[in-house]
Amino acid sequence: MPSIAVLPGDGIGKEVINEGLKILNFMGEKYNLNLKFEEFEVGAERYLKSGELIPDFLLKRLETFDAIYLGAVGDPRVPAGILEHGILLKLRFHFDQYVNLRPIKLLNDRFSPLKKKGVNEINFTVIRENTEGLYAGIGGILKKDTQDEVAIQEMISTRKGVERIIRYAFEFAKNNKGKLTLCDKSNVLTYSHGLWLRVFEELKKEYPDVQTDHYYVDAITMKMVRNPEIFDVIVTCNMFGDIITDLGAEIQGGMGLAASGNINPNSVSMFEPVHGSAPDIAGKGIANPIAAILAAAMILEYFGRKDLAEKVEGAIKTSIDENLLSQDMGGNLSTSEVGDEIVKILKRG
Amino acid sequence: MPSIAVLPGDGIGKEVINEGLKILNFMGEKYNLNLKFEEFEVGAERYLKSGELIPDFLLKRLETFDAIYLGAVGDPRVPAGILEHGILLKLRFHFDQYVNLRPIKLLNDRFSPLKKKGVNEINFTVIRENTEGLYAGIGGILKKDTQDEVAIQEMISTRKGVERIIRYAFEFAKNNKGKLTLCDKSNVLTYSHGLWLRVFEELKKEYPDVQTDHYYVDAITMKMVRNPEIFDVIVTCNMFGDIITDLGAEIQGGMGLAASGNINPNSVSMFEPVHGSAPDIAGKGIANPIAAILAAAMILEYFGRKDLAEKVEGAIKTSIDENLLSQDMGGNLSTSEVGDEIVKILKRG
Ligand SMILES: CC(C)[C@H](C(=O)O)[C@@H](O)C(=O)O
Ligand SMILES: CC(C)[C@H](C(=O)O)[C@@H](O)C(=O)O
Numbered sequence: 168m169p170s171i172a173v174l175p176g177d178g179i180g181k182e183v184i185n186e187g188l189k190i191l192n193f194m195g196e197k198y199n200l201n202l203k204f205e206e207f208e209v210g211a212e213r214y215l216k217s218g219e220l221i222p223d224f225l226l227k228r229l230e231t232f233d234a235i236y237l238g239a240v241g242d243p244r245v246p247a248g249i250l251e252h253g254i255l256l257k258l259r260f261h262f263d264q265y266v267n268l269r270p271i272k273l274l275n276d277r278f279s280p281l282k283k284k285g286v287n288e289i290n291f292t293v294i295r296e297n298t299e300g301l302y303a304g305i306g307g308i309l310k311k312d313t314q315d316e317v318a319i320q321e322m323i324s325t326r327k328g329v330e331r332i333i334r335y336a337f338e339f340a341k342n343n344k345g346k347l348t349l350c351d352k353s354n355v356l357t358y359s360h361g362l363w364l365r366v367f368e369e370l371k372k373e374y375p376d377v378q379t380d381h382y383y384v385d386a387i388t389m390k391m392v393r394n395p396e397i398f399d400v401i402v403t404c405n406m407f408g409d410i411i412t413d414l415g416a417e418i419q420g421g422m423g424l425a426a427s428g429n430i431n432p433n434s435v436s437m438f439e440p441v442h443g444s445a446p447d448i449a450g451k452g453i454a455n456p457i458a459a460i461l462a463a464a465m466i467l468e469y470f471g472r473k474d475l476a477e478k479v480e481g482a483i484k485t486s487i488d489e490n491l492l493s494q495d496m497g498g499n500l501s502t503s504e505v506g507d508e509i510v511k512i513l514k515r516g
Numbered sequence: 517m518p519s520i521a522v523l524p525g526d527g528i529g530k531e532v533i534n535e536g537l538k539i540l541n542f543m544g545e546k547y548n549l550n551l552k553f554e555e556f557e558v559g560a561e562r563y564l565k566s567g568e569l570i571p572d573f574l575l576k577r578l579e580t581f582d583a584i585y586l587g588a589v590g591d592p593r594v595p596a597g598i599l600e601h602g603i604l605l606k607l608r609f610h611f612d613q614y615v616n617l618r619p620i621k622l623l624n625d626r627f628s629p630l631k632k633k634g635v636n637e638i639n640f641t642v643i644r645e646n647t648e649g650l651y652a653g654i655g656g657i658l659k660k661d662t663q664d665e666v667a668i669q670e671m672i673s674t675r676k677g678v679e680r681i682i683r684y685a686f687e688f689a690k691n692n693k694g695k696l697t698l699c700d701k702s703n704v705l706t707y708s709h710g711l712w713l714r715v716f717e718e719l720k721k722e723y724p725d726v727q728t729d730h731y732y733v734d735a736i737t738m739k740m741v742r743n744p745e746i747f748d749v750i751v752t753c754n755m756f757g758d759i760i761t762d763l764g765a766e767i768q769g770g771m772g773l774a775a776s777g778n779i780n781p782n783s784v785s786m787f788e789p790v791h792g793s794a795p796d797i798a799g800k801g802i803a804n805p806i807a808a809i810l811a812a813a814m815i816l817e818y819f820g821r822k823d824l825a826e827k828v829e830g831a832i833k834t835s836i837d838e839n840l841l842s843q844d845m846g847g848n849l850s851t852s853e854v855g856d857e858i859v860k861i862l863k864r865g
Contacts, residue, residue, distance in 0.1 A: 251704075282629055302704055306705075308711070317672065359655065386762060393770065409734045411737075
């Protein structure tokens with residue numbers, strides 16, 4: 168019986184996770200999935216009350232779950248970086264969630280910001296390394312606050328870290344359209360991305376059926392706008408993955424439609440909408456829950472029910488076709504009405 | 517009398533620089549600019565013949581010029597990285613060209629890849645730090661080619677380096693629409709970009725008339741697609757500048773329309789089209805020379821003749837309106853015909 172730790176977090180996190188849970192509960196009952204949920208408080212409230220981000224006992228509790236369903240963290244009362252580091256990055260690193268999986272899939276032509284690209288062209292997956300690179304948090308500052316100050320930030324790549332993510336990407340591509348693109352900057356980052364390129368070339372030989380290509384990160388941003396249809400699966404480092412997945416979210420229609428999985432196939436994986444806590448609209452009941460519902464669909468797929476994930480995605484598509492949407496998407500429904508309508512669509516078919 | 521060292525380089529570099537020179541020669545004569553040109557061979561041919569990239573005696577010669585006009589380097593016969601490092605990056609570092617100036621300006625609505633954004637919305641400048649950060653070339657590899665390999669690439673930022681580029685950007689913004697945006701990832705790169713953010717906050721106080729804002733690099737890629745009109749001047753580090761200027765080139769209509777200046781106000785500055793040597797179309801006379809001509813216009817502006825740079829840009833706009841373009845832009849002219857037409861337009865008005 169798959170168990171899910173629910174961490175709604177801050178701001179609209181709570182509101183959108185509610186809708187995701189509505190869908191998971193409905194699917195769970197209809198298909199006898201026996202999903203168990205337990206909710207935990209993390210985020211600004213807890214931090215401001217007690218100074219706690221994720222206390223050790225909570226980390227231990229989370230270890231007993233199969234998956235984590237995270238809303239969003241971030242609050243204007245807390246200095247930038249603290250909640251992101253103490254919660255989001257903490258969980259990614261603690262559970263060694265080395266795969267950040269980001270589907271870039273446009274669900275309806277009208278949401279494409281691009282003149283010539285629609286649902287047939289914008290449909291690929293970015294696989295971002297999620298535990299090392301520039302995110303190692305290693306470095307330092309010499310002579311701080313003087314004219315001679317030098318600041319160093321280390322981009323650290325390990326053979327193990329690079330190999331496992333590239334291997335994951337090859338396996339993923341094998342089960343998709345069979346094409347894998349490496350995105351790096353090995354012409355300049357000769358040490359760190361030299362390793363990426365070498366490992367990529369090596370693993371290629373083990374996957375003769377996967378077609379491969381290679382772009383520098385600067386060129387890939389152009390390609391994502393000009394020819395997104397050439398991509399099936401893109402694998403890249405932590406920092407570049409951060410950048411190109413946000414660009415990807417935009418071409419798939421914006422943050423309101425982007426979900427992400429932080430996966431360790433042998434540990435606890437975590438699913439989240441990509442958007443933040445949006446304090447400006449929090450509490451008004453107008454947040455768009457689709458990204459959170461797409462993250463819920465990713466949970467179903469992660470539990471082996473790709474068929475059900477597709478049903479949820481299909482229902483979201485229908486809700487878009489029928490304009491049963493929140494205001495930011497051009498509709499006039501509240502957050503919970505959007506969730507209700509998607510449940511209705513799921514009921515109906 | 518301003519002197520320009522011309523380095524056509526490889527592939528289409530030669531072809532497009534020819535057209536840029538046509539325009540510079542015409543403007544030089546018409547407005548008595550007394551421009552002096554001298555051409556030097558760098559690139560694949562020289563490297564393959566002699567193993568030389570830029571020999572010291574050539575560097576010394578280049579030091580005597582006011583500006584360098586570079587075509588492109590890159591050739592399939594030379595392993596990736598060698599010419600880029602040995603020529604392009606070498607010149608940027610040798611002359612400490614710490615400003616990489618990239619205008620992102622759409623010249624005609626029909627070239628915008630974005631549904632809702634045209635010439636009124638896509639018009640800003642990216643100022644990229646050009647001498648440090650991840651481009652320092654510093655790092656190393658431990659236990660290479662073993663399972664325990666660790667590769668480290670250092671992102672190094674100095675107070676001096678960060679301050680001078682941010683100051684340049686504030687000055688630049690002051691003389692533009694008066695808005696400066698910092699693009700960083702200080703929430704994760706706490707050391708290196710912590711320095712960027714601190715210096716930015718500090719310099720703000722010296723420029724009370726410049727309005728400022730701040731986006732993380734991931735968010736800025738979204739904004740560049742969704743709301744490019746909010747930008748006037750963006751300042752960012754070397755690596756992020758590399759990425760977002762290519763994205764910028766795409767939203768301004770593609771590489772065929774993007775030029776770049778590598779500037780050290782106290783040394784030799786270098787101007788180049790952003791595109792590469794395009795070996796696949798080299799020698800066919802079909803390359804699009806507009807980016808090289810825009811780089812030539814940047815040279816005129818750098819020599820204090822903004823008025824003339826604007827005339828050249830105006831002529832390019834007219835050539836676009838009249839579809840006097842190369843094939844990649846939807847026209848049917850050869851490279852040199854495009855140059856000829858732009859000269860004709862300049863003559864006429
Ligand atoms: C909030 C931030 C630390 C995080 C990241 O940089 O990874 C976010 O941008 C993301 O992509 O999930
Ligand atoms: C060719 C390459 C080294 C260079 C860079 O990364 O700076 C290029 O992409 C650019 O932006 O001028």
